[in-house]
Amino acid sequence: MITLDDIHLSYGESAVLRGLSLHVPKGQSVAIIGRSGTGKSAALRCILGLERPDQGRILIDGQEAKRENRDSWLPRIGMLFQGAALFDSLTVWQNVAFRLLHGRSKRPRSEARDLAVEKLLRVGLMPDVADLYPAELSGGMQKRVGLARAIAIQPEIMLFDEPTTGLDPITASVINRLIREIVTEMGATAITITHDMPSVRIIADDVALLHGGRLHWSGPVAQLDTSGDPFLEQFVHGRATGPIRAMG
Numbered sequence: 001m002i003t004l005d006d007i008h009l010s011y012g013e014s015a016v017l018r019g020l021s022l023h024v025p026k027g028q029s030v031a032i033i034g035r036s037g038t039g040k041s042a043a044l045r046c047i048l049g050l051e052r053p054d055q056g057r058i059l060i061d062g063q064e065a066k067r068e069n070r071d072s073w074l075p076r077i078g079m080l081f082q083g084a085a086l087f088d089s090l091t092v093w094q095n096v097a098f099r100l101l102h103g104r105s106k107r108p109r110s111e112a113r114d115l116a117v118e119k120l121l122r123v124g125l126m127p128d129v130a131d132l133y134p135a136e137l138s139g140g141m142q143k144r145v146g147l148a149r150a151i152a153i154q155p156e157i158m159l160f161d162e163p164t165t166g167l168d169p170i171t172a173s174v175i176n177r178l179i180r181e182i183v184t185e186m187g188a189t190a191i192t193i194t195h196d197m198p199s200v201r202i203i204a205d206d207v208a209l210l211h212g213g214r215l216h217w218s219g220p221v222a223q224l225d226t227s228g229d230p231f232l233e234q235f236v237h238g239r240a241t242g243p244i245r246a247m248g
C-alpha cells in the first residue's frame with residue numbers, strides 16, 4: 001500500500017506538485033497519466049526518496065517513507081526506469097543482479113548469477129543473453145532486462161517509468177502484457193507512469209490523472225471512456241482542444 005498525502009514540491013519559484021494525494025491499495029496496479037511537465041516523474045522521484053517534498057508525507061504500508069529510513073523501505077521497491085537505464089559496462093546478468101551483488105540484498109556471486117538467469121527466463125530471455133552487453137540487445141530486449149532487474153529482489157512494490165517509450169507498437173504490447181502478468185503473479189503493488197493509453201488499459205486496474213500538480217481524476221480503467229470528465233476525455237482521445245491547454 002502506497003499513500004501520497006498532500007505532497008508539495010517546487011523547483012525554485014516553480015510549484016510542480018501542489019497538494020498531490022493518491023492512495024494505491026496493496027496488490028493494485030495504478031497508472032499515472034497526465035500531460036508532459038505535470039509532475040508525474042517528480043511524484044515517482046518523491047516515492048523513491050530522490051526528491052524531498054516541501055510538504056506532505058509518503059506512506060508505505062502505513063509507515064512514513066523518508067530518506068532517513070530508506071533502508072527499511074527501498075529494498076521492497078523494484079523500479080523499471082525510462083529507457084531501461086542499463087549500465088553499459090556491465091553484462092546483462094550483472095545488470096539484472098545489480099542489487100544482489102551490492103548493498104543490503106547482497107548474495108554470493110554464483111547465487112546472484114543463477115537468480116539473474118532465472119529472472120531473464122521469466123521475462124523471455126534465454127541464458128545465452130546473460131553474458132552479452134546491453135549495446136548488443138534490441139530496445140525490446142533491453143526493456144526485458146530492465147524488467148528482470150526490477151523483479152530480481154522479489155519486490156512487493158513495482159514502479160514503471162514510461163515502460164514502452166521508444167518501442168514499436170507490437171513490442172510495446174508484448175512488454176505491457178509481460179508487465180501485467182508479472183505484477184499479477186507477484187501480487188505486487190504497482191505504479192506506472194505513461195502517456196500511452198494502450199499501456200494503461202493493459203497494465204492498470206486504476207488510473208490517476210494528474211493536472212496542475214494535483215490528482216484531477218481517479219477511477220477504474222473500465223471508466224476511462226465513460227467518465228464524463230472533460231480533462232480525462234481530452235487526454236484519452238489526445239485532442240489538441242479542451243480544458244487542458246496544448247501549449248504553455
Ligand SMILES: Nc1ncnc2c1ncn2[C@@H]1O[C@H](COP(=O)(O)OP(=O)(O)OP(=O)(O)O)[C@@H](O)[C@H]1O
Pocket residue numbers: 011016034035036037038039040041042043
Ligand atoms: N531538477 C529539476 N529542476 C528544475 N525543474 C525541474 C527539475 N525536474 C523537473 N523539473 C520541472 O518540473 C516539471 C515536472 O517535471 P516531471 O519530469 O515530473 O514531468 P512529467 O509529468 O513526468 O513530464 P513527462 O511526461 O514529460 O516526463 C517540469 O516543468 C520540469 O521542467
